[in-house]
Amino acid sequence: MSLSNEAFTRIREAIVSGKLDFGERLSEMQIAEALEMSKAPVRTAFFKLRDIRLVTIVPQAGTYVFSPRREDVLEMSTFRAVLETAGMRLSMQHAAPVVIETLEATIEQMEKALGSGNWAQYEATDMAFHEVFVRASGNSFLPQAYDLTASAIQALRVRLQGGEGDYRQQSFGEHKMILAALKDGRLDAAARALEDHIMVINEARLHLPEGTSRARARTRAPEEYKALFAG
Structure with missing residues (x-):
């Protein structure tokens, strides 16, 4: 793997x-030091992260973690629902x-992760469930389009699943419902269930930044970056 x-x-x-x-300012120099590499690979990584909507690069101001508004969540989830149901x-x-x-x-993997409380594994298999439709679609353009917002949506879902309520249990039940409809040959019902499952994020209590000024955005101390990227 390149740097x-x-x-x-x-x-x-x-x-x-x-x-x-969300919204915090990223230090190219300090992240490079924490990762024990020069600034050039980190700068290239910032551009790649910008292309998948995870960071915003502001000329003469810096690079910031994306800061979604409610309107952005609606656009991303609508885009994802269109792609996944087509897939x-x-x-x-x-x-x-x-x-x-x-x-x-x-x-099966989701159920095991849910039972053992392995949330990282649950989130990974949750994402894998959805990716099946676009990866197996036979259309090479669908995965490329899907990847534009996949990471940003995953970031939102991780924060939602880590919040209050029984979101994971509800989510798991919806995944089983989608699979059952597909196995029964009820494609239209499965597509409706999939769309409802994706769009429910718009009704969730997500803690999103509201009017965060970049001038006041958080910047981490060097030791924080070292701890964050340790290992």
Whole structure:
């Protein structure tokens, strides 16, 4: 793995997992020191992260973790619902047995993670469930379009699943409902259930930044970055 890819992967994981806060300013120099590399790979990683909507680069001001508004969440979830329901229909035409088998295996992994309280594993398998539809669609453009917002949506879902309420249990039940409809051949019902499942994020109590000024955005101390990227 190249240094820029390593930096991209490490910073992406920190944003998606919630270790880095929405709207906070990122220090290229301090992150480079924490990752024990030069600034050039980190700068390249910032551009890659910008392309998938995880950071905003402001000329003469700096690089900031994305700071979604309610309107942004609605746009992202609508975009995702359009792509995933289209992917579901294409994948069921293109490779239905493989899709069903993969979804069954993913549901089993989700259930184990839920039972053991392994939330990182649950979130990973949750994402894998949804990716099946676009990856098995037979259309090479769908995964490319999906990846534009996949990480940002994952970051939102991680924060939602870490909040109050019984969100994971509800989410797991909805995944099982989608699979059951597909196995019964009720494609339209499965697509409606999938869309409802995706769009529910708009009704959730997400703690989103409100009018955060970049001039007042948080910047971490060097030792915080070192602890965050340790190992």
